[in-house]
Amino acid sequence: MSFFLESFSAALRLVGSLDPELLTIVRVSLSVSCIATVFAALIGIPAGFAIAYGQLPGKRILITILNTLLALPTVVIGLFVYTFISRRGIFGPLDLLYTQKAMIIGQFILIVPLIAALTVAAVSRVDERYRKTAKTLGADTWQTALVVVREGRFGIGAAVISAFGRVISEIGISMMLGGNIKGFTRTMTTAMALEYDKGSFTLAVALGLVLMALSLGMNVLFNLVQGRSAR
Amino acid sequence: MMLYALRNVTQRYADRVVLDIDQLEIEEGRIHALLGPNGAGKTTLLNVLGFLEAPTTGAMFFRGQPVEASRAAMLHLRRQVVLVDQHPIMFSTSVRSNIEFGLKIRKMEKAERQRVVDEVLETVGLRQFKLARAHELSGGETQRLALARALALSPRVLLCDEPTASVDAENQAVVSGLLQQINAARGTTIIFTTHDRLQAASLAQHTLVLEGGRLAATTYENSYACIWDSSGNGDLRCTLQGRVEIPSPSPPACQPTGSGRIYIDPEKISLSRIDDQGKSNQGVTGTIVLLMAEGEKIRVVVNIGVLMVVLMDRSSYREKHPLVGETVALRLSADAITLLAAPAP
Numbered sequence: 001m002s003f004f005l006e007s008f009s010a011a012l013r014l015v016g017s018l019d020p021e022l023l024t025i026v027r028v029s030l031s032v033s034c035i036a037t038v039f040a041a042l043i044g045i046p047a048g049f050a051i052a053y054g055q056l057p058g059k060r061i062l063i064t065i066l067n068t069l070l071a072l073p074t075v076v077i078g079l080f081v082y083t084f085i086s087r088r089g090i091f092g093p094l095d096l097l098y099t100q101k102a103m104i105i106g107q108f109i110l111i112v113p114l115i116a117a118l119t120v121a122a123v124s125r126v127d128e129r130y131r132k133t134a135k136t137l138g139a140d141t142w143q144t145a146l147v148v149v150r151e152g153r154f155g156i157g158a159a160v161i162s163a164f165g166r167v168i169s170e171i172g173i174s175m176m177l178g179g180n181i182k183g184f185t186r187t188m189t190t191a192m193a194l195e196y197d198k199g200s201f202t203l204a205v206a207l208g209l210v211l212m213a214l215s216l217g218m219n220v221l222f223n224l225v226q227g228r229s230a231r
Numbered sequence: 232m233m234l235y236a237l238r239n240v241t242q243r244y245a246d247r248v249v250l251d252i253d254q255l256e257i258e259e260g261r262i263h264a265l266l267g268p269n270g271a272g273k274t275t276l277l278n279v280l281g282f283l284e285a286p287t288t289g290a291m292f293f294r295g296q297p298v299e300a301s302r303a304a305m306l307h308l309r310r311q312v313v314l315v316d317q318h319p320i321m322f323s324t325s326v327r328s329n330i331e332f333g334l335k336i337r338k339m340e341k342a343e344r345q346r347v348v349d350e351v352l353e354t355v356g357l358r359q360f361k362l363a364r365a366h367e368l369s370g371g372e373t374q375r376l377a378l379a380r381a382l383a384l385s386p387r388v389l390l391c392d393e394p395t396a397s398v399d400a401e402n403q404a405v406v407s408g409l410l411q412q413i414n415a416a417r418g419t420t421i422i423f424t425t426h427d428r429l430q431a432a433s434l435a436q437h438t439l440v441l442e443g444g445r446l447a448a449t450t451y452e453n454s455y456a457c458i459w460d461s462s463g464n465g466d467l468r469c470t471l472q473g474r475v476e477i478p479s480p481s482p483p484a485c486q487p488t489g490s491g492r493i494y495i496d497p498e499k500i501s502l503s504r505i506d507d508q509g510k511s512n513q514g515v516t517g518t519i520v521l522l523m524a525e526g527e528k529i530r531v532v533v534n535i536g537v538l539m540v541v542l543m544d545r546s547s548y549r550e551k552h553p554l555v556g557e558t559v560a561l562r563l564s565a566d567a568i569t570l571l572a573a574p575a576p
Contacts, residue, residue: 129320136281137333138310151323
């Protein structure tokens with residue numbers, strides 16, 4: 001118990017002192033996850049909207065595939081991307097392996113299905129009368145679609161927040177594609193794993209605290225968004 | 232001028248025909264009521280008239296011009312017609328933004344939009360809610376806001392799907408008054424659906440009746456599900472709605488047996504007061520529940536187990552002078568009954 005308390009208080013001091021190494025790790029984590037989330041949202045939201053709103057053939061099959069992709073382990077995505085960007089892969093000459101770009105690609109693949117699937121759910125929940133009302137008030141197809149997006153905005157926002165929470169806390173992709181290089185591709189999760197291996201718990205616990213605080217922040221935001229959506 | 236003309240219009244969903252209209256013309260500038268039971272095709276017809284759905288087959292004309300099913304043509308027509316749903320839904324914005332939606336689409340200047348918003352909110356009596364969130368309004372207020380949102384667009388036609396079905400009595404009167412006011416002040420053609428025959432009679436200048444997706448040549452009232460039964464001595468009797476048995480004076484076309492649907496012409500029912508001994512001479516007896524002047528006629532609603540409407544001319548009314556609450560006898564003339572749906576064996 002005393003060991004835990006010592007580690008915990010040392011970690012708190014580290015966070016409080018704004019340790020440069022800790023800040024670098026947090027900065028890398030946030031920037032990689034934010035960029036991956038933005039790109040995934042740019043693709044996932046329109047894709048999810050098109051599946052939910054449009055009259056696509058094979059719509060149910062697409063939704064089933066999306067839901068299946070949600071269960072994809074991060075290490076499988078890591079392996080998949082590795083085969084393309086390793087020296088022998090078709091994108092090997094681009095020298096992407098063990099870079100933040102590689103991590104962003106992997107995380108992007110991880111959360112595009114998540115954002116798309118949650119967008120499908122959010123748009124499907126929008127009352128059909130909004131579409132009819134917009135049309136009878138003179139909206140064209142594009143304006144009607146925007147009304148549906150606006151009415152589903154809280155659900156779509158929750159999808160993006162949920163996706164960010166997924167990538168900030170993943171480790172498989174960051175480790176396999178980023179390589180845990182100090183000051184460059186070391187994220188909170190990979191650093192925690194390394195510090196654990198070294199038996200150095202202070203930084204690991206400090207990073208855990210920051211990650212927990214971020215997770216808590218995300219969940220509070222998620223609940224606020226969902227709460228507004230329910231009203 | 233004829234606003235709408237429909238020729239051989241049908242609307243199918245999968246294999247089911249929900250609307251089948253041989254010919255329909257709707258005059259501009261009037262209030263039209265669309266009566267019919269649930270599933271008669273009233274909402275489908277409104278969707279077709281509102282250019283929200285193109286009919287599966289048939290020809291449609293709007294102000295003399297043929298209606299094309301292309302997206303651009305339908306959008307152009309849709310901007311002249313607004314449909315107010317039975318349960319209207321408001322966008323999750325303010326009252327003002329809801330009204331501004333259609334105006335912004337029509338690219339109206341901000342100052343002009345503000346003027347229109349204020350004007351229509353004043354008309355429907357919701358000015359104090361201008362900045363409120365639309366979802367926070369009550370059911371009656373929402374119905375009025377939906378009317379205001381439609382009214383702001385100055386449509387040529389206002390379609391209302393059961394505008395008073397889901398509001399309280401006070402708001403029913405307000406909404407009915409607004410429809411009359413809109414028609415009188417702006418000359419807007421109003422077409423509304425209703426189950427309420429009295430509302431149709433009091434509000435509309437013209438009534439259309441739908442039965443099973445087809446226009447019925449009746450006034451919808453006195454239309455009953457019926458079971459025929461031929462007794463041994465050759466007398467034919469109808470049991471209305473499974474509750475009231477009436478003598479069928481003359482079988483429609485053939486001697487039907489089984490179940491079907493009939494219409495009893497309210498002008499071909501004679502009403503007589505019960506004699507002092509409390510016995511009727513003939514026919515069925517019931518209690519008068521409503522008396523109402525309707526043009527040159529007097530509408531008498533008699534509860535005989537089902538509500539039956541009798542239309543009396545004024546001289547006959549003065550002579551017989553029936554009273555509400557009084558028990559009277561009804562007698563059907565030989566050609567009072569029309570077969571609406573063929574009897575099923």
